Amino acid sequence: MLGAVFVGINAWLPLDPLKFCISHTDCKLVILDAERAEKLEPIVDELYAEQKVIGMLVVNAQEGKGQWRRMEIFDKALQNSAAGSPPLEEESVLAEDEALIMFTSGTTGLPKGVLSTQRQFLTNVLNTQVGPRRAILRRGEDLTPPPAGPQKGALIAVPLFHVTGLTSYSMLATMAGMKIVMMRKWIPAEAVKLIRSENVTLAGGVPAMVSDLLDSSLVGHPLEGLFFGGSPASELLASQAQVAFPTARLSQAYGLTETNSVAVGIAGEDYMMRPGSTGLACPVNDMVIVADDGRVASHGEIGEIYLRGPNVMKGYYRDPDATSQVMTTDGWLKTGDVGTMDEEGFLFVKDRIKDIIIRGGENIPSLLVENALYEDARVREAAAVGVPDRRLGELVAAVVSLKAQYGGKVTESSLIESVRKSLPPFAVPVMILIQEKPFELTPSGKIIKSQLRKLAREHWELRQKNIPKSARANL
Template sequence: MTWVPRRSLAETQAILCAPGQIHEYETRLIEGRLQRVYKNLWPSLRDFWLWVADQYKDLTYVVFEQQRITYSQAFERSLKVAAMFKTVYGVQKGDRVIICSRNYPDYIVAFWACHLIGAVAVLVNAWLPLEPTKHCLLGTQCKLVIVDTQRADLLEGHSSAIRKAVGTTGFLVWEHHEGKGKWDDMQLWSDALASFNGDPRQVLRDDPGLVPEDNATIIFTSGTTGLPKGVLSTHRMFLTNLFNLIASSRRAALRRGESLTAPPTPTPETQGGILISVPLFHVTGSTSMSMIATFTGMKIVFMRKWVPDEGSRLILTEKLTAAGGVPSMVSDLINSSPNGLPLASLLFGGAPAPDWLVEGSRAAFPNAAMSQAYGLTETNSVAVGFAGEDYAVRPTSAGLPAPVCDILIVKDGKVLPAGEQGEVWLRGPNVMKGYWGDPAATAAAITQDGWLRTGDVGFVDHEGFLYIRDRIKDLIIRGGENIDSVSVENAVSADDRLLEVAAVAVPDKRLGELVAVVASVKAAYQGKVKEEEVIAIARKRLPRFAVPVMIVLLDDRLARTPSGKILKGELRQLAKDEWLKRLKANKGTPAAAKL
């Protein structure tokens, strides 16, 4: 695709951030650092929620299976929950409230309840085993813990010790009917709310006096390479993501030559909706998808777990206008919807999308505006992104930095020019305050002047578009050649019989590492794909040194984190075991691998 924009990037930026525009910014001294910050951002999540509740009160807010609540109902319930937190459990401003659960409507209600009284919402990965979960609860010195039935089963027998160690005043279990119904030393959420007779409106009268630099959230990393770390963010850091998210679509409109206009307030007839299957304990689910939906008055539809056919059904029956997530989810929607879906927005994030997927999405969802975003838990989700034609002509890019964010590419302590690969560094008012209770890890991640070392390898082109090539730890180094796994994965993914692809290193005595690939095969082609065929396709698209020496073909899906990212550690071990088995059998050259 070729395209000539009507406005330059400089002209676009000037209009986007002009006085009076939502993205107007100013420079402020924050925690000893001068930062560009959005001038029109709400001071706190409490202020934002009060605005939302008034703006969209008659619209549907959250749908989950048989549950359906409006913005007004969610707001009234959040007032009662907040009053209960404060009156019954003694939660005060700055106290940490743990939510460790799968997605439910009350998850988002409890989140807002925390911010109505100035508590810090702590979102813990619900799929963690016992010891890492206890680490999160004890490390944050949680005042109150809210769990679903599976986490209640996990923590039963340990809650008393946690109470004694850190002063936790309660363990609440919601949706108890999905489990055994009763747990030692834990109270049912429904019973606690039913028995509370306090005045919910007192929460509105007792303003906690929040300011932008007060603590707001702790969201834990996945803990795939050690104990999870709690990413602490202020209200400004968390809320900055709202404006970062919508910058891409507004930039796209300006680049097409259009003018910026305020979107109309949605009505029940015109309300859009978004499908969210990503867990809320991940920034893609909470900070990005659910918050942009809340900001714009959309209907949020939760799924119990990701099932492509069910996702397609919900998009049609609930008349949803937006969906997306990691590339595999978008691929699933394409495969499960041969006739396409009437989406207006398709969101890519969490991992780079291969160029073939962008082309396939355009064919499957011709009316959908596509966007790509890049960020980390440590940046409160989006720091870089773009949409529209700029994305269409650069499908392998992550986009441009948000108006208040900056990018550096650094290698060996030196800032590199455009086109050269190094570690991606990010700076902006959305970058975390630090890792809760871990100053050493914070110092290792953030420089004294506020640059976050992402651990990702990439480069910027001459226009400033960022390209992510790999995680530093996932680079394959073959005889001194640095090979990024994304390029290999894109080349192998050109074989449309494959569903998921992951490039990993296998050991070699002479060259150190060699390129291998683990791939899952689409159901229709299982048993019909030959390893040498896939390698031949890759050979046409890659330099000789980057061509995989082995393709391991699986019928099962690749192992993933709850946020949808492939667990390369497990696949690396699987590939290594298969490679060493071949070497032992004197079959070091590629041969069909079917596990």
Template sequence: MSKSQLSVLECDRILTAPGSVLEMEERILHGRKVRTWKHCPPTFRSYFLESCTKYTSRTFLSSPVEPSGRQEWTFGQVVEESLKLAGWMKSRGLGIGSRIAIGGGNSAGWIIAFVAVHLIGGIAVALNAWLPLDSLVYCLELTKPALVLVDARLAELLDPAVLTLRRKGMGESLSAKMSCSPEQLRQIKDGTSLDDLNPESDAIIFFTSGTGGRPKAVLSTQRMALTNLWSGLVAPIRAALRAGVTPPPMPKPTDPQKIVLLAVPLFHVTGCLSWLMRAFFTGNKMIMMSRWSIHEAVSLIQSQKVTVIGGVPAIVSEILESPALDKNYSFETVFYGGAPPSRELANEVKRRWPKTGLVQGYGMTETNAYVCSVAGADYVLRPDTTGPAVPVCDVRIADPRTGRALPPGSPGLLMVHGPQVMKGYYNDPKATSKVIDQDGWLDTGDIAVLDHEGFIYIKDRAKDIIIRGGENIASSDVENALYAHPGVLEAAAISVPDKRLGEKVGAIVSVRSDWTGRVTEESLLEDVKSRLGKPAWPSIILISNDPLPHNVNGKVVKRDLRPMLVEAWEKRKRVDAGRLRSKL
């Protein structure tokens, strides 16, 4: 840091000064003393109604329509359809605290359902539409929603399990269009019976996979989830102050509209809380993709004149490398997070698009996205950092064994405290107590280093989770699928590096003696495909006739296996590249 450059702390004092948009205040919430954003919207309902009134005639969505078309929606049209659905739900006795599941790919219907749930003060249960049937059933059994709203594909997938789920307490499952009376519509607009809706009301459930392999239901309040909206403003303002220039102004309805490619799923915190919620704030137009495809992405970028891209680093890497994108095409802003980027990505973006604003953030489902963020020169000069913590968030590095706070420069567990930390895992107090202590500190499970200026560097994950292009994959899920094969004695799922996705799934298995020579990589891959969602399919499986290494507690020592697996993976990639060159 130069002598004339403001420190991170000095920048934060300026951007959180009394009277500023990012002014903070202290509160006691759920027994935790925290700093909160003073001017953050109090509820999703108030935020949606205010935003859609402000931008009512602006085009909001370009949504995919089966089989290959697209349909545009204005902010006003989205809120009107949401009000109708909300009125229908209210007529069925649903309201504050009602859990309502939403399932499907990115679409206008998903967003309309999400807005509608919040217009009645309900709890949106965001189903991961990529999960296999048994995991979806588990999520529904766990949360027992009063109503399930799904798209046609998910309705067909869930159909065999609906009767069983209804017997276990789940409400009805619907994919048809709903309607309501004029009186019901008026009541929703007026907020009838919603006097008790407040920032501490439960708002949303996202699902995440823990080391146990079962999805966990992350429950957050209105304030916890909406904190991310204001936290997302921090990095560009800090970057401007650090560079000695005027920070960007708050968005206005008269500003030129930004065109955003939404390529990440809305059922994850990144897609929902970082991308969708920001669009309501800025009046962005979102070009939605139902599933990622680089060919479709480049086509949409050029035909729709997209100005903002991002999501997970893999998306940015693929767009960078695509020969189909006009070499003179540029973007206003590139945002990414949700998975570890390669340290080269920031410089690759700036080399290709030197005038493009660049923002990177770190968070997790349990923190409703942002914990820390970085933009501009700070990121380019420190490509390994995820930035300093946002001002409302406290972080510390703790000794994994003792919990003692460690000094700057020492690797340890990243602990997080702030208003964005989840309320807890729904219906699982035991799991909650394992990650949140009595003072409200969340154990992220990530190993990190904090430097003297406050920049955080994520070094490794203490949890056994593989992050493939932003999708969290529990290694135990992969291992359990491999164990289902009668010839597998032991299995260890381990990440292997991938330039595009960050990580892919790899595995090593030991074979039962009576199956020696009869188990092949191909047969194992075919066997696990029916048990795992596609992102969890292993890209490489090594087969050993010897037992896997164990520690004194009998656990497989994955750190001893990782070098062998990575070496085999890199060798395979070189061989595959050589074959491709020979064909050319």
């Protein structure tokens, strides 16, 4: 063990935020693939000039051109190190030592680095087991591991630069002695093939992935566990999944990057009886719902979800102001999500305070999309919102108003193409409504986003029904 702090960066980010993540976290060693090497090569001198990065290693170099300026090939570096360097002494690591930085999307549109200790990170290993083990105990079954047999597999088809993939699924499978079967990209037919060939008994992911499995030839396969994560699954999808895979114990969890993933979980009969719930707080976590007036909400009353426990982050790296905005002095994390809690303590997530669009588990700040729209000289105002999608949960849409001189001269398709160069593929709007007149504003000058969200969803629903509708919107 090096004793180094791991930094997980979203590989699909455009160049500028990718560079920000590397520089902001003071990375010394950057390990990347051929595609990222190609993207970063034009600014490699800048990264070294900041005197933070001291080395860059490219894995799977054969997938690209094989050589990049000021970057080493990982395999060659490993061979050279083994041949001529003395073995390194293992670093002593304590529970409160810093362990990792994972990025989350913030209201500024730039990622925020969530810094966590070894204890905060490893607490999740136990939290991920709470829901399934509670379900086993409720059935009166034994928690003793079954007799040894052929090694079982766990399919990990979500990115390791998100806590869902790194700290939940991978860690849970490792602790259970399972074989980890990884997919670089979600392809339903390939997932079905791997599940069958690799003795995969634990599978799942964001709701879209489970939805794909329901439409595949895998239906009826004797899975032991099927999980939802990244974004809440609909009640209908949960019930359909149980019918399609009757041997599987379904589970869902709630957490954030700031809680190192799971803080609330549900599985088995508890889940099927309450498919709209994300579960009970884990034993090491406290959870309260805080009403708008600052008091603890009563049962069934909506409010912001607060969490506390040993898995809650140390803070946002090099951003004390942002940390103080979400952390109270007595350790409570303000999640930015709103929900209710019933008499038994089950959580029901209702909405998000932040204007984050969750597309297939990928958090997309609305400001990121809006800033890209504002790069187009024709746009006067822009608002990015989510529209519903059965597979992915939400898709990105936007409403814009135009500058007066461009009225009637701008098409939806031209705006979509305009932002495509500035956004990762998953953040490109599927629909942009064009409004000739300025947005209606609040007395304080803010865009009334709830009104625009309603408008966008109405238009999107009409489009899904194949009813012709002009892209030009009227409020």
